[in-house]
Amino acid sequence: MKKLKQASSYLKEWRRQHRRGLPSILEADAEVNAFVEADITKMTFKALADAIQERFGPDRSTSKQALHRYWTKHKARILSEQDNGD
Numbered sequence: 001m002k003k004l005k006q007a008s009s010y011l012k013e014w015r016r017q018h019r020r021g022l023p024s025i026l027e028a029d030a031e032v033n034a035f036v037e038a039d040i041t042k043m044t045f046k047a048l049a050d051a052i053q054e055r056f057g058p059d060r061s062t063s064k065q066a067l068h069r070y071w072t073k074h075k076a077r078i079l080s081e082q083d084n085g086d
Helices: 002-017 030-039 045-056 064-083
Strands: none
Touching (some): 045 064
């Protein structure tokens, strides 16, 4: 069972490293990620995208669509962390 978990972990890491395309700015930039995680439940995606562009500039900005994809993927974790007071 332990070997199966190790193999599964290895495969997940391998897939992450070999994904096509560029990683999302939300996954690649820790500072932008922290800003988004702090405010994603307090602002609309459009307002958050505008705030990111204003604070970090156009090179580190993201779209409201990318924010929505991020929210869809991480919603359960973010809400759980907020409920636990983290």
